[in-house]
Amino acid sequence: MSSVALGLALLVSGWTTAHAEDQRCPEPADISLPEGFCATIFADKLGHVRQLAVSPEGVVYANTWSGVYYPNDPAPEGGFLVALKDTKGTGNADVIERFGPSSTSGVKGGTGIWLHKNWLYAESDDRVVRYELKGDDIKPSSDPETILSGMPLTGDHPMHPFAIDDDGNLFVTSASATNVCEVSNRMPHSPGNEPCTELETRGGVWRYDANETGQVFSPKERYATGIRNAEGYDFDSAGRLYTTQHGRDQLHENWPELYSQAQGFERPAEQVMVLKDGANYGWPFCYYDPEQKKLVLGPEYGGDGGKKVGPCGQYEPPVAVFPAHWAPNDLNIYKGSQFPKAYHGGAFIAFHGSWNRAPGPQAGYNVVFQPFADGEPSGDYVVFADGFAGESKEPGGAAHRPSGLAIGPDGALYIGDDKGGRIWRVTYKGDPDAQIHAAPEPPAEAAASSDGTLPPEVVQDGIANLPVPPGATREQIALGMTIFHGKAAGATCAGCHGANGIGTPVGPDLTGGTWLWGDGTVQAITETIRHGVPKPKQHPGAMPPFGGVSLSDDNLAAVATYVWAIGHAKQE
Numbered sequence: 001m002s003s004v005a006l007g008l009a010l011l012v013s014g015w016t017t018a019h020a021e022d023q024r025c026p027e028p029a030d031i032s033l034p035e036g037f038c039a040t041i042f043a044d045k046l047g048h049v050r051q052l053a054v055s056p057e058g059v060v061y062a063n064t065w066s067g068v069y070y071p072n073d074p075a076p077e078g079g080f081l082v083a084l085k086d087t088k089g090t091g092n093a094d095v096i097e098r099f100g101p102s103s104t105s106g107v108k109g110g111t112g113i114w115l116h117k118n119w120l121y122a123e124s125d126d127r128v129v130r131y132e133l134k135g136d137d138i139k140p141s142s143d144p145e146t147i148l149s150g151m152p153l154t155g156d157h158p159m160h161p162f163a164i165d166d167d168g169n170l171f172v173t174s175a176s177a178t179n180v181c182e183v184s185n186r187m188p189h190s191p192g193n194e195p196c197t198e199l200e201t202r203g204g205v206w207r208y209d210a211n212e213t214g215q216v217f218s219p220k221e222r223y224a225t226g227i228r229n230a231e232g233y234d235f236d237s238a239g240r241l242y243t244t245q246h247g248r249d250q251l252h253e254n255w256p257e258l259y260s261q262a263q264g265f266e267r268p269a270e271q272v273m274v275l276k277d278g279a280n281y282g283w284p285f286c287y288y289d290p291e292q293k294k295l296v297l298g299p300e301y302g303g304d305g306g307k308k309v310g311p312c313g314q315y316e317p318p319v320a321v322f323p324a325h326w327a328p329n330d331l332n333i334y335k336g337s338q339f340p341k342a343y344h345g346g347a348f349i350a351f352h353g354s355w356n357r358a359p360g361p362q363a364g365y366n367v368v369f370q371p372f373a374d375g376e377p378s379g380d381y382v383v384f385a386d387g388f389a390g391e392s393k394e395p396g397g398a399a400h401r402p403s404g405l406a407i408g409p410d411g412a413l414y415i416g417d418d419k420g421g422r423i424w425r426v427t428y429k430g431d432p433d434a435q436i437h438a439a440p441e442p443p444a445e446a447a448a449s450s451d452g453t454l455p456p457e458v459v460q461d462g463i464a465n466l467p468v469p470p471g472a473t474r475e476q477i478a479l480g481m482t483i484f485h486g487k488a489a490g491a492t493c494a495g496c497h498g499a500n501g502i503g504t505p506v507g508p509d510l511t512g513g514t515w516l517w518g519d520g521t522v523q524a525i526t527e528t529i530r531h532g533v534p535k536p537k538q539h540p541g542a543m544p545p546f547g548g549v550s551l552s553d554d555n556l557a558a559v560a561t562y563v564w565a566i567g568h569a570k571q572e
Contacts (some may be wrong), residue, residue, distance in 0.1 A: 026091060030382065030389040034437040036340075038093030038429020041384075042414065043084050047076040049416035049423060050111040051161060051330055053120070059138045060084045060093065060406065061115070062423065063122050067108040068506045068539060074439075076421075078102055079167060080109030081122055081131075083139040084423070091425050097139040097572035100124065100131075111231075112161040116168065116210055122158045124516040126151045126217075129174060129268055146169040148172065148208050150217040152201055156185070156540050161330075163241060164205030171241060171275065174217070175229040180248050180284035180300050184534055186542040188254045193302035195285055199430075203283050205230055205243070205275060215370050223236045226281040226315060227273070232331030232405070236345065240375050244328035244349060245271040245318070248287050248298070253492065253548025258305035260489060265357045266290065267306075270328050271318035272347065274375060279316045288310035289326035290321055307562075320377050325354035326364030329403045333372070338411025340434040346371040347472040348384065350402035355395045355506050358495025360488025365389040367402050367415055371436060379436070385426065388417060393460075395497020395505065424453040479555070480562025489555045492547045501566045506541040511566050520567065526560040 025038035032040060047064035066075040078098030084280035085095045101107035101124060107330050110123030119130045127149040131140035147170065151160050155177025177423040178185040181196040181203075196203075200219045207223035208215050232244040252264025268287035286295040286410065295312035297303035303312065322328065330350040334343050346369055353365035367385040370377045389398035404416035413426040463477045483495040484501070496507030503509030516537050518524025521523070532545035551559065 005419050007504055029097070030387065030423065031385050032442040032475070033385055033426065034382075034439050036434060037426055037428050039424045042086070042091065042298065042425040043082075043093040043096060044420070044422045045076075046082055046096075046421040047080070047422065048109075048418040049082075049421050050109075050159075050418055051113050051404040051417050052404045052423070053113045053115045053416060054408045055115055055133070056409050058085060058409055060408075060423065061108050061113055061120055061122075062404065062416055063113040064102055064421070065109040065111060065418065068477055070137055071106065071417075071503050071505075071509055072538065075103040075109070080107065080124070081113075081120075081139075085138050085426075087440045091427070093423075094147055095138060099139045100144070105233060111159040112172070114162060115162040117137075119210075121147065121162070121170075121210065123162065126153050128160070128162060130172065145213050147210060148215045148217060148262045152177065152217075155202070157229045157246075158540075159229075159231070160209065161231050161233060162303055163211045163235065163243075165235060167242070168210040170208040171223060171233065171343050172206050172208065172281075172571050173227075173230040173243075173464055174202050174206055175227075175231075175282065176203060176322055178284075179250060180228075180298055182300055185251060186254070187532065187534055188544050188548065190300065190392070192252070192284055192298070192303070192493050198284075203228060212399060213462070216551065222467060223277060224275050224279045224281065225282045226279075226285075228283040231329045232349065234331050234333045234347070236372070237334045238375070241275045242319075242331055242333065242347065243273055243275055244331050245273060245281070245283075246327055247324060248269065249282070249325070250544070250548060251287075255299045255305075255546060256550075258299055258303075261360070263306075265323050265360045268324055269318075269321035269352075270324065271322075271348070272328070272331065272370070273316065273318045274322040276350060280314075281318075282312055282315035285310070286315060288298075290316060290324070293321075319375065319383070320370050320372075322351075322381065324367065325356045327352035327354060327365075329381040330405045332405040332407055332413075332414075334407060336407045336411025336413075337440060338437075339413075340428065340430070342371070342434065342436045343369065345373065346378075346436075348405050349381075350405050350415065352391065352401050352403055352418075353389065353395060355495045355504060358492040359490055362495070365393050366403060367405070369436060380492070382436055382438035382496075384439060385415065385424075386439045392499060394499055396494075396500075396502045465563070465569070467568050469561060469564045469568075471562075472522065472561045476561045477565050480558035480565075483551070483555055484558050484562050490549050491551065492549060493556075493559065496541060496547070498541065507543070508536075508539045510563055511570065513567050513568070513570055520564070522557075522560050522564045525563050525567075526556060529556060529560060 019571040029039040079100035080101035084093035112123035129144035149347040157175030182190040184190040204225040229246040230243040247268040252259040268288040297308040297310040349362035369384040370381040388400040400417040401419040502511035533543040
């Protein structure tokens with residue numbers, strides 16, 4: 001080799017090594033991302049972080065929530081709103097300030113948050129308030145102004161995410177109080193109300209003036225209807241307003257003669273829709289069937305398991321759909337410049353994770369990317385970020401659950417989680433012309449995958465220290481544990497109540513030793529499971545009889561014995 005060739009080779013080699021070193025992430029990511037993307041933990045343990053906003057100066061704002069949805073666990077000290085800034089360029093927030101009302105004032109916080117002009121808007125219980133941002137202070141110093149009050153707080157979906165366009169139009173969610181406007185919410189074979197008067201004030205999007213204080217929620221400002229739970233909002237560069245919808249639950253549990261367990265896992269699709277003034281998107285009458293790729297009539301309104309369409313053909317269809325029960329909690333159109341060109345104009349969607357796939361494996365707990373062009377999908381979605389849940393991908397045991405998204409002025413993507421209170425900052429260091437790729441499977445999930453059975457040692461370890469009620473046996477507790485976790489009899493208990501009954505946003509904690517529907521005996525627990533809980537006293541989630549499945553007397557007795565055991569363990 002000539003000296004010139006050798007010099008060129010060394011130069012190329014050195015450049016390649018330096019270039020590879022430049023692409024190294026500053027710290028090991030605890031989530032899985034495509035090649036070239038890096039994540040830092042921007043902040044942690046902030047409370048139940050719902051949605052995010054980032055100012056042009058790079059200040060990250062988070063709204064946090066508390067209350068029965070979480071189930072009344074202690075809120076962090078200080079206000080529910082959080083301002084964070086990285087002043088040293090490390091990818092980690094070194095300034096963190098809390099402000100706004102706190103739990104000591106009786107306020108529970110909220111989900112929605114948005115920046116408009118020099119104001120920070122935030123949901124706080126039944127209202128949207130705004131704080132003026134002045135000078136270089138990252139948190140407001142003045143008292144908030146109330147823009148809108150009187151929004152509904154009852155029922156299954158008391159959250160109020162919102163968006164504000166450049167003209168100051170405030171679009172806000174009033175989500176459904178029920179699953180599908182049934183006469184008896186979530187109860188087997190309960191018909192839907194006709195007319196569904198709930199639609200007067202719920203199940204849609206309302207429009208107000210973001211610049212006007214003192215507005216009061218009422219039916220007349222409804223902008224679009226037939227949307228069960230619009231959570232994520234964002235505008236594309238053409239001004240189209242996209243929103244996500246959480247699809248309905250319990251097709252199999254409430255209508256087992258029409259839907260198999262597998263069909264219940266995979267129906268209906270989660271949706272992304274483009275909002276239009278006066279449009280109807282079909283809830284509660286219709287749901288989107290991902291196999292037939294159309295809206296079909298729900299069984300509560302005369303549907304026959306997916307064949308009948310009825311009036312559903314006249315409603316607005318979604319622009320993109322995703323697997324059932326993943327729970328899309330936020331959406332952000334990428335308008336930054338840092339990520340590869342293939343990502344520009346597409347949507348990042350934060351999926352909070354399922355519960356209604358029980359007794360099958362739960363899913364979601366990730367962030368996906370959906371490419372868009374001219375308001376339509378321009379390719380298939382990919383899982384962009386994964387591994388948030390850790391080894392336990394279910395509502396009660398997941399380490400983190402994605403809930404909020406925002407893009408910084410430098411094009412970085414922020415991801416918030418409402419389980420551990422963490423915010424990640426995702427940046428890109430690779431080829432600007434790279435194509436869209438999915439994240440690799442997280443190691444924790446690969447290690448946790450199995451045939452779905454509970455190994456004998458897990459069952460034994462799980463019951464070894466549990467008390468045994470009078471007249472029962474440890475073998476009954478072991479059987480009850482297996483049924484509770486959906487590994488026998490098709491039971492769905494853990495889907496609502498979480499692994500080992502520790503509670504989730506849709507089912508109360510069973511381990512605290514508090515009994516609201518009896519005296520805590522096995523007999524009382526048995527009767528509660530047998531008859532269900534149509535109207536919970538301290539939790540939003542209604543429970544159908546037997547949890548929506550059929551249990552033999554022996555299996556019912558075993559589950560009741562297991563619930564007694566975990567409910568009395570702390571008292572032993």
